[in-house]
Amino acid sequence: MKRSAILMLTATLAILLLLLFAAINFYRHQETDLPFRCSAFSRYDLSRQEGKRVEFAVSQDLRFIDLNSGYLLLNGQVTFGDSVTTLNRRIALSDGEKIESDTYRYKIRKIITSTNDTTPDAVFNQLLAEITLDPTYLQLGVRQIDEQAYLISGPLSYLLTCKRY
Protein backbone atom coordinates (compact mmCIF):
# COMPACT_ATOMS: atom_id res chain seq x y z
CA MET A 1 0.00 0.00 0.00
CA LYS A 2 1.43 3.35 -0.95
CA ARG A 3 2.21 6.02 1.59
CA SER A 4 -0.32 8.38 0.03
CA ALA A 5 -2.99 5.70 0.32
CA ILE A 6 -2.19 5.23 3.98
CA LEU A 7 -2.38 8.95 4.58
CA MET A 8 -5.66 9.13 2.72
CA LEU A 9 -7.03 6.27 4.78
CA THR A 10 -5.87 7.94 7.98
CA ALA A 11 -7.47 11.21 7.01
CA THR A 12 -10.71 9.46 6.05
CA LEU A 13 -10.83 7.57 9.33
CA ALA A 14 -10.12 10.73 11.29
CA ILE A 15 -12.90 12.60 9.48
CA LEU A 16 -15.33 9.74 10.02
CA LEU A 17 -14.42 9.64 13.67
CA LEU A 18 -14.90 13.36 14.07
CA LEU A 19 -18.26 13.10 12.34
CA LEU A 20 -19.18 10.31 14.73
CA PHE A 21 -18.17 12.44 17.72
CA ALA A 22 -20.11 15.37 16.35
CA ALA A 23 -23.18 13.18 15.84
CA ILE A 24 -22.94 11.76 19.36
CA ASN A 25 -22.53 15.21 20.81
CA PHE A 26 -25.37 16.54 18.70
CA TYR A 27 -27.78 13.83 19.80
CA ARG A 28 -26.61 14.11 23.38
CA HIS A 29 -27.52 17.77 23.39
CA GLN A 30 -30.75 17.07 21.61
CA GLU A 31 -32.02 15.68 24.90
CA THR A 32 -32.40 19.16 26.29
CA ASP A 33 -33.34 20.74 23.03
CA LEU A 34 -36.60 22.39 22.28
CA PRO A 35 -39.43 22.08 22.79
CA PHE A 36 -38.77 21.84 26.48
CA ARG A 37 -41.75 21.54 28.83
CA CYS A 38 -41.58 20.83 32.51
CA SER A 39 -43.69 21.40 35.56
CA ALA A 40 -43.32 21.31 39.32
CA PHE A 41 -44.77 22.66 42.50
CA SER A 42 -42.80 25.24 44.50
CA ARG A 43 -43.13 27.03 47.73
CA TYR A 44 -41.20 30.27 47.75
CA ASP A 45 -40.77 31.63 51.23
CA LEU A 46 -39.44 35.15 50.98
CA SER A 47 -40.64 36.14 54.45
CA ARG A 48 -37.64 36.34 56.61
CA GLN A 49 -35.84 39.16 54.97
CA GLU A 50 -38.98 41.23 54.98
CA GLY A 51 -39.94 40.49 58.53
CA LYS A 52 -43.39 39.87 57.22
CA ARG A 53 -44.88 36.73 55.78
CA VAL A 54 -44.40 36.58 52.03
CA GLU A 55 -45.05 33.16 50.65
CA PHE A 56 -45.85 31.86 47.21
CA ALA A 57 -47.22 28.35 46.83
CA VAL A 58 -47.37 27.88 43.09
CA SER A 59 -47.40 25.27 40.44
CA GLN A 60 -45.14 26.20 37.59
CA ASP A 61 -45.25 25.20 33.99
CA LEU A 62 -42.22 26.17 32.03
CA ARG A 63 -42.37 25.88 28.29
CA PHE A 64 -39.69 26.75 25.80
CA ILE A 65 -41.69 25.96 22.69
CA ASP A 66 -39.01 27.17 20.33
CA LEU A 67 -36.56 30.04 20.27
CA ASN A 68 -39.31 32.46 19.33
CA SER A 69 -41.86 31.59 21.93
CA GLY A 70 -42.39 30.13 25.34
CA TYR A 71 -43.87 30.92 28.68
CA LEU A 72 -43.66 30.41 32.40
CA LEU A 73 -47.01 29.85 34.00
CA LEU A 74 -47.35 30.55 37.70
CA ASN A 75 -50.53 29.45 39.31
CA GLY A 76 -51.27 29.24 43.00
CA GLN A 77 -51.71 31.14 46.20
CA VAL A 78 -49.84 34.03 47.75
CA THR A 79 -49.72 34.86 51.42
CA PHE A 80 -48.61 38.38 52.11
CA GLY A 81 -48.89 39.41 55.73
CA ASP A 82 -52.38 38.48 56.72
CA SER A 83 -53.84 38.51 53.27
CA VAL A 84 -54.08 35.55 50.95
CA THR A 85 -54.45 36.13 47.23
CA THR A 86 -54.61 34.11 44.07
CA LEU A 87 -51.80 34.15 41.57
CA ASN A 88 -52.44 33.23 37.98
CA ARG A 89 -49.99 34.80 35.61
CA ARG A 90 -48.24 33.85 32.46
CA ILE A 91 -44.86 35.27 31.63
CA ALA A 92 -44.86 35.20 27.84
CA LEU A 93 -41.48 34.79 26.24
CA SER A 94 -40.07 35.64 22.84
CA ASP A 95 -36.77 36.23 21.06
CA GLY A 96 -34.96 33.47 22.86
CA GLU A 97 -31.48 32.17 22.42
CA LYS A 98 -29.39 29.39 23.82
CA ILE A 99 -26.50 31.27 25.30
CA GLU A 100 -24.66 28.28 26.73
CA SER A 101 -24.97 24.54 26.49
CA ASP A 102 -27.69 24.57 29.15
CA THR A 103 -28.77 28.20 29.46
CA TYR A 104 -31.59 29.88 27.64
CA ARG A 105 -32.35 33.58 27.56
CA TYR A 106 -35.72 34.87 26.42
CA LYS A 107 -37.16 38.29 26.21
CA ILE A 108 -40.20 38.76 28.49
CA ARG A 109 -42.71 39.82 25.92
CA LYS A 110 -45.54 40.33 28.32
CA ILE A 111 -46.81 39.25 31.71
CA ILE A 112 -50.40 38.25 31.27
CA THR A 113 -52.50 38.46 34.38
CA SER A 114 -55.53 36.26 34.54
CA THR A 115 -58.87 37.70 35.57
CA ASN A 116 -58.88 35.65 38.76
CA ASP A 117 -55.43 36.90 39.77
CA THR A 118 -55.79 39.04 42.88
CA THR A 119 -52.14 39.46 43.76
CA PRO A 120 -50.82 43.00 43.76
CA ASP A 121 -48.04 43.58 41.23
CA ALA A 122 -45.71 44.79 43.97
CA VAL A 123 -46.01 41.44 45.73
CA PHE A 124 -45.67 39.44 42.52
CA ASN A 125 -42.56 41.45 41.64
CA GLN A 126 -40.85 40.04 44.72
CA LEU A 127 -41.18 36.58 43.23
CA LEU A 128 -40.22 37.83 39.79
CA ALA A 129 -37.06 39.34 41.29
CA GLU A 130 -36.03 35.88 42.47
CA ILE A 131 -36.59 34.39 39.07
CA THR A 132 -34.96 37.12 37.05
CA LEU A 133 -32.95 40.18 37.90
CA ASP A 134 -33.94 42.02 34.76
CA PRO A 135 -37.72 42.19 34.35
CA THR A 136 -37.32 42.41 30.58
CA TYR A 137 -35.41 39.15 30.24
CA LEU A 138 -35.72 35.65 31.63
CA GLN A 139 -32.50 33.70 31.76
CA LEU A 140 -32.73 30.17 33.03
CA GLY A 141 -30.27 27.33 33.28
CA VAL A 142 -31.65 23.90 32.45
CA ARG A 143 -29.53 21.08 33.81
CA GLN A 144 -30.55 17.49 33.49
CA ILE A 145 -30.21 15.62 36.77
CA ASP A 146 -32.19 12.51 36.04
CA GLU A 147 -33.77 10.74 33.10
CA GLN A 148 -36.64 13.21 32.86
CA ALA A 149 -35.84 15.61 35.68
CA TYR A 150 -34.20 18.98 35.27
CA LEU A 151 -32.78 21.48 37.68
CA ILE A 152 -33.79 24.98 36.71
CA SER A 153 -31.57 27.78 37.86
CA GLY A 154 -32.03 31.51 37.84
CA PRO A 155 -29.41 34.21 38.07
CA LEU A 156 -29.28 34.07 41.86
CA SER A 157 -29.57 30.39 42.67
CA TYR A 158 -31.21 27.13 41.73
CA LEU A 159 -34.95 27.68 41.55
CA LEU A 160 -36.61 24.33 41.22
CA THR A 161 -36.43 20.77 40.06
CA CYS A 162 -39.06 19.85 37.52
CA LYS A 163 -40.18 16.83 35.60
CA ARG A 164 -40.09 17.09 31.84
CA TYR A 165 -43.18 15.98 30.03
Added chain:
Amino acid sequence: MIYIIDDQITYNSDDCTLSHIPTQESLSLSISSGRLFEQLLNSEGEILARDTLLTEVWDRYGLRGSNSNLNQYLSILRRALAAYGCQNLIITLPKIGIRLNTEIKIVREAAPAVSDRAVHQIAGSETDAPLSEVITPAPSSAPEVKPTRVTHRLRFPLMILAMLLAAFSLYLLVHAAQKKSEQTTLQLKGGCEAVLLKGLDVIERQSIESQIMEILKENNQSCIAGRRIYFDNNTAFTPTNYGRTILSACNLDERGRIISCDNFYYLDWRMN
Protein backbone atom coordinates in the same frame (compact mmCIF):
# COMPACT_ATOMS: atom_id res chain seq x y z
CA MET B 1 26.59 -25.04 -1.35
CA ILE B 2 28.85 -23.04 -3.62
CA TYR B 3 27.54 -21.91 -6.96
CA ILE B 4 29.96 -20.92 -9.71
CA ILE B 5 28.30 -18.55 -12.11
CA ASP B 6 29.69 -18.13 -15.58
CA ASP B 7 33.13 -19.16 -14.26
CA GLN B 8 33.45 -15.63 -12.96
CA ILE B 9 31.51 -15.45 -9.74
CA THR B 10 31.05 -17.78 -6.82
CA TYR B 11 28.21 -17.65 -4.40
CA ASN B 12 28.51 -19.45 -1.08
CA SER B 13 25.04 -20.00 0.26
CA ASP B 14 26.34 -20.90 3.71
CA ASP B 15 27.60 -17.43 4.48
CA CYS B 16 25.82 -15.54 1.69
CA THR B 17 29.09 -14.43 0.17
CA LEU B 18 29.37 -13.43 -3.44
CA SER B 19 32.96 -13.52 -4.75
CA HIS B 20 34.54 -12.39 -7.96
CA ILE B 21 37.03 -15.05 -8.99
CA PRO B 22 39.43 -12.91 -11.11
CA THR B 23 39.84 -10.18 -8.51
CA GLN B 24 39.12 -12.24 -5.36
CA GLU B 25 36.76 -9.50 -4.21
CA SER B 26 33.83 -10.51 -2.08
CA LEU B 27 30.73 -9.02 -0.71
CA SER B 28 28.19 -10.26 1.77
CA LEU B 29 24.57 -10.38 0.90
CA SER B 30 21.95 -9.95 3.55
CA ILE B 31 20.26 -13.14 4.67
CA SER B 32 17.11 -12.42 2.70
CA SER B 33 19.06 -11.48 -0.41
CA GLY B 34 21.00 -14.68 -0.02
CA ARG B 35 17.87 -16.75 0.32
CA LEU B 36 16.36 -15.08 -2.70
CA PHE B 37 19.47 -15.66 -4.76
CA GLU B 38 19.62 -19.29 -3.71
CA GLN B 39 16.01 -19.81 -4.69
CA LEU B 40 16.80 -18.41 -8.11
CA LEU B 41 19.98 -20.44 -8.48
CA ASN B 42 18.12 -23.64 -7.62
CA SER B 43 15.25 -22.92 -10.00
CA GLU B 44 17.14 -24.28 -13.00
CA GLY B 45 15.60 -21.72 -15.27
CA GLU B 46 12.03 -22.26 -14.21
CA ILE B 47 9.80 -19.27 -13.80
CA LEU B 48 9.27 -18.45 -10.16
CA ALA B 49 6.11 -16.60 -9.32
CA ARG B 50 6.44 -13.57 -7.06
CA ASP B 51 4.18 -15.17 -4.48
CA THR B 52 6.39 -18.24 -4.40
CA LEU B 53 9.46 -16.13 -3.77
CA LEU B 54 7.70 -14.10 -1.07
CA THR B 55 6.69 -17.32 0.64
CA GLU B 56 10.06 -19.05 0.33
CA VAL B 57 12.21 -16.07 1.24
CA TRP B 58 10.12 -14.29 3.88
CA ASP B 59 6.94 -15.98 4.99
CA ARG B 60 8.59 -19.30 5.73
CA TYR B 61 10.95 -17.55 8.12
CA GLY B 62 8.20 -15.68 9.95
CA LEU B 63 8.91 -12.43 8.14
CA ARG B 64 6.66 -10.23 6.09
CA GLY B 65 7.75 -9.50 2.56
CA SER B 66 6.13 -7.47 -0.14
CA ASN B 67 6.50 -6.85 -3.82
CA SER B 68 8.51 -3.75 -3.14
CA ASN B 69 10.86 -5.75 -0.88
CA LEU B 70 11.23 -8.30 -3.61
CA ASN B 71 11.98 -5.64 -6.21
CA GLN B 72 14.48 -4.02 -3.89
CA TYR B 73 16.38 -7.24 -3.27
CA LEU B 74 16.33 -8.22 -6.92
CA SER B 75 17.81 -4.85 -7.70
CA ILE B 76 20.55 -5.40 -5.11
CA LEU B 77 21.38 -8.77 -6.62
CA ARG B 78 21.46 -7.40 -10.16
CA ARG B 79 23.78 -4.58 -9.15
CA ALA B 80 26.08 -6.93 -7.26
CA LEU B 81 26.25 -9.31 -10.20
CA ALA B 82 26.74 -6.49 -12.68
CA ALA B 83 29.59 -5.14 -10.58
CA TYR B 84 31.30 -8.50 -11.08
CA GLY B 85 30.62 -8.51 -14.79
CA CYS B 86 27.55 -10.71 -14.92
CA GLN B 87 24.69 -8.99 -16.68
CA ASN B 88 21.19 -10.30 -17.25
CA LEU B 89 21.37 -13.33 -15.00
CA ILE B 90 18.05 -12.47 -13.43
CA ILE B 91 15.21 -11.88 -15.82
CA THR B 92 11.91 -10.34 -14.83
CA LEU B 93 8.89 -11.50 -16.78
CA PRO B 94 6.30 -8.77 -16.24
CA LYS B 95 3.15 -10.03 -14.51
CA ILE B 96 4.50 -13.60 -14.59
CA GLY B 97 7.52 -13.90 -12.36
CA ILE B 98 11.26 -14.17 -12.25
CA ARG B 99 13.59 -16.65 -13.87
CA LEU B 100 17.30 -17.15 -14.37
CA ASN B 101 18.93 -16.73 -17.72
CA THR B 102 19.65 -20.33 -18.74
CA GLU B 103 22.33 -19.21 -21.20
CA ILE B 104 24.61 -18.43 -18.29
CA LYS B 105 26.37 -21.46 -16.87
CA ILE B 106 25.87 -22.31 -13.25
CA VAL B 107 27.88 -25.05 -11.53
CA ARG B 108 27.19 -26.32 -8.02
CA GLU B 109 29.86 -27.48 -5.59
CA ALA B 110 29.62 -28.61 -2.02
CA ALA B 111 30.93 -26.00 0.43
CA PRO B 112 33.89 -26.86 2.68
CA ALA B 113 33.11 -27.70 6.31
CA VAL B 114 32.61 -24.65 8.49
CA SER B 115 35.17 -25.80 11.06
CA ASP B 116 37.81 -26.00 8.35
CA ARG B 117 37.08 -22.51 7.23
CA ALA B 118 37.22 -21.23 10.72
CA VAL B 119 40.63 -22.79 11.19
CA HIS B 120 41.82 -21.23 7.95
CA GLN B 121 40.47 -17.88 8.99
CA ILE B 122 42.33 -18.01 12.29
CA ALA B 123 45.50 -19.02 10.50
CA GLY B 124 45.01 -16.22 8.00
CA SER B 125 45.48 -18.44 4.98
CA GLU B 126 45.41 -16.89 1.54
CA THR B 127 42.32 -18.78 0.42
CA ASP B 128 40.22 -17.19 3.10
CA ALA B 129 41.85 -13.81 2.90
CA PRO B 130 38.99 -12.30 0.85
CA LEU B 131 36.58 -13.05 3.68
CA SER B 132 38.42 -10.58 5.82
CA GLU B 133 37.96 -7.99 3.09
CA VAL B 134 34.27 -8.42 2.76
CA ILE B 135 32.57 -5.27 1.59
CA THR B 136 29.00 -4.78 2.44
CA PRO B 137 27.39 -2.54 -0.15
CA ALA B 138 25.07 0.13 1.11
CA PRO B 139 21.84 -1.32 -0.30
CA SER B 140 22.33 -4.65 1.41
CA SER B 141 22.80 -2.90 4.73
CA ALA B 142 19.24 -1.74 4.47
CA PRO B 143 16.87 -3.09 7.10
CA GLU B 144 16.49 -6.80 6.73
CA VAL B 145 12.80 -6.88 5.97
CA LYS B 146 10.22 -4.32 6.78
CA PRO B 147 7.02 -5.87 8.04
CA THR B 148 4.73 -4.44 5.45
CA ARG B 149 1.54 -6.50 5.45
CA VAL B 150 -1.70 -4.60 5.28
CA THR B 151 -2.34 -5.01 9.00
CA HIS B 152 1.05 -3.57 9.75
CA ARG B 153 0.51 -0.66 7.40
CA LEU B 154 -2.77 0.08 9.00
CA ARG B 155 -1.00 0.50 12.29
CA PHE B 156 -0.63 4.25 11.85
CA PRO B 157 -4.27 4.96 10.94
CA LEU B 158 -5.41 2.59 13.64
CA MET B 159 -3.20 4.32 16.17
CA ILE B 160 -4.67 7.68 15.18
CA LEU B 161 -8.13 6.19 15.45
CA ALA B 162 -7.38 4.70 18.85
CA MET B 163 -5.89 7.95 20.09
CA LEU B 164 -8.91 9.93 18.95
CA LEU B 165 -11.25 7.43 20.55
CA ALA B 166 -9.24 7.52 23.75
CA ALA B 167 -9.25 11.31 23.76
CA PHE B 168 -13.00 11.42 23.24
CA SER B 169 -13.61 8.82 25.93
CA LEU B 170 -11.39 10.77 28.28
CA TYR B 171 -13.30 13.94 27.49
CA LEU B 172 -16.62 12.24 28.24
CA LEU B 173 -15.28 10.72 31.44
CA VAL B 174 -13.80 13.99 32.65
CA HIS B 175 -16.95 15.84 31.67
CA ALA B 176 -19.14 13.38 33.54
CA ALA B 177 -16.76 13.26 36.48
CA GLN B 178 -16.70 17.05 36.73
CA LYS B 179 -20.47 17.20 36.88
CA LYS B 180 -20.59 14.39 39.40
CA SER B 181 -17.75 15.74 41.47
CA GLU B 182 -19.67 18.93 42.13
CA GLN B 183 -22.37 17.06 43.95
CA THR B 184 -22.35 14.81 46.98
CA THR B 185 -24.91 12.20 47.90
CA LEU B 186 -25.71 11.47 51.51
CA GLN B 187 -27.90 8.82 53.06
CA LEU B 188 -30.06 10.48 55.65
CA LYS B 189 -31.43 8.88 58.79
CA GLY B 190 -34.95 8.39 57.52
CA GLY B 191 -33.75 6.41 54.50
CA CYS B 192 -33.93 9.04 51.81
CA GLU B 193 -30.89 10.16 49.89
CA ALA B 194 -29.80 13.76 49.74
CA VAL B 195 -27.91 15.17 46.80
CA LEU B 196 -25.95 18.25 47.70
CA LEU B 197 -25.61 20.12 44.47
CA LYS B 198 -22.42 21.89 45.34
CA GLY B 199 -20.91 19.12 47.43
CA LEU B 200 -19.82 19.70 50.98
CA ASP B 201 -16.89 19.39 53.29
CA VAL B 202 -16.79 17.16 56.35
CA ILE B 203 -17.37 20.00 58.80
CA GLU B 204 -20.53 21.11 57.02
CA ARG B 205 -22.05 17.67 56.86
CA GLN B 206 -23.77 17.64 60.25
CA SER B 207 -25.09 21.14 59.75
CA ILE B 208 -26.42 20.39 56.26
CA GLU B 209 -28.15 17.23 57.43
CA SER B 210 -29.85 19.18 60.19
CA GLN B 211 -30.94 21.89 57.78
CA ILE B 212 -32.40 19.35 55.36
CA MET B 213 -34.28 17.57 58.12
CA GLU B 214 -35.67 20.82 59.45
CA ILE B 215 -36.85 22.05 56.07
CA LEU B 216 -38.48 18.67 55.40
CA LYS B 217 -40.20 18.82 58.77
CA GLU B 218 -41.36 22.40 58.24
CA ASN B 219 -42.98 21.38 54.97
CA ASN B 220 -44.44 18.11 56.19
CA GLN B 221 -42.17 16.10 53.94
CA SER B 222 -40.89 12.68 54.82
CA CYS B 223 -37.42 11.31 54.43
CA ILE B 224 -38.10 7.71 53.55
CA ALA B 225 -36.53 5.27 51.16
CA GLY B 226 -37.65 6.00 47.63
CA ARG B 227 -37.25 9.73 48.01
CA ARG B 228 -34.38 11.86 46.88
CA ILE B 229 -33.68 15.32 48.18
CA TYR B 230 -31.76 17.90 46.18
CA PHE B 231 -30.34 20.62 48.34
CA ASP B 232 -28.38 23.76 47.75
CA ASN B 233 -27.62 26.88 49.65
CA ASN B 234 -26.26 30.10 48.24
CA THR B 235 -24.71 31.91 51.12
CA ALA B 236 -25.00 35.67 51.01
CA PHE B 237 -22.02 37.88 51.42
CA THR B 238 -23.41 39.60 54.50
CA PRO B 239 -23.50 37.80 57.84
CA THR B 240 -27.03 39.01 58.50
CA ASN B 241 -28.38 37.26 55.44
CA TYR B 242 -28.28 33.53 54.95
CA GLY B 243 -28.78 33.80 51.22
CA ARG B 244 -31.00 31.46 49.28
CA THR B 245 -31.79 27.88 50.12
CA ILE B 246 -33.46 25.44 47.76
CA LEU B 247 -34.65 21.98 48.62
CA SER B 248 -36.37 19.70 46.15
CA ALA B 249 -38.07 16.62 47.53
CA CYS B 250 -38.51 14.11 44.74
CA ASN B 251 -40.40 10.85 44.62
CA LEU B 252 -38.74 7.99 42.78
CA ASP B 253 -40.16 5.04 40.95
CA GLU B 254 -38.98 1.47 41.51
CA ARG B 255 -36.09 2.02 39.11
CA GLY B 256 -34.92 5.08 41.02
CA ARG B 257 -36.13 7.59 38.44
CA ILE B 258 -37.73 10.81 39.48
CA ILE B 259 -41.50 10.88 39.17
CA SER B 260 -42.24 14.29 40.63
CA CYS B 261 -40.65 16.96 42.78
CA ASP B 262 -41.85 19.52 45.28
CA ASN B 263 -39.62 22.51 45.72
CA PHE B 264 -39.04 24.71 48.75
CA TYR B 265 -37.24 27.94 48.19
CA TYR B 266 -36.20 30.22 51.00
CA LEU B 267 -34.79 33.65 51.12
CA ASP B 268 -32.58 34.11 54.17
CA TRP B 269 -33.58 30.81 55.67
CA ARG B 270 -31.84 29.72 58.84
CA MET B 271 -32.41 27.10 61.45
CA ASN B 272 -34.51 28.13 64.41
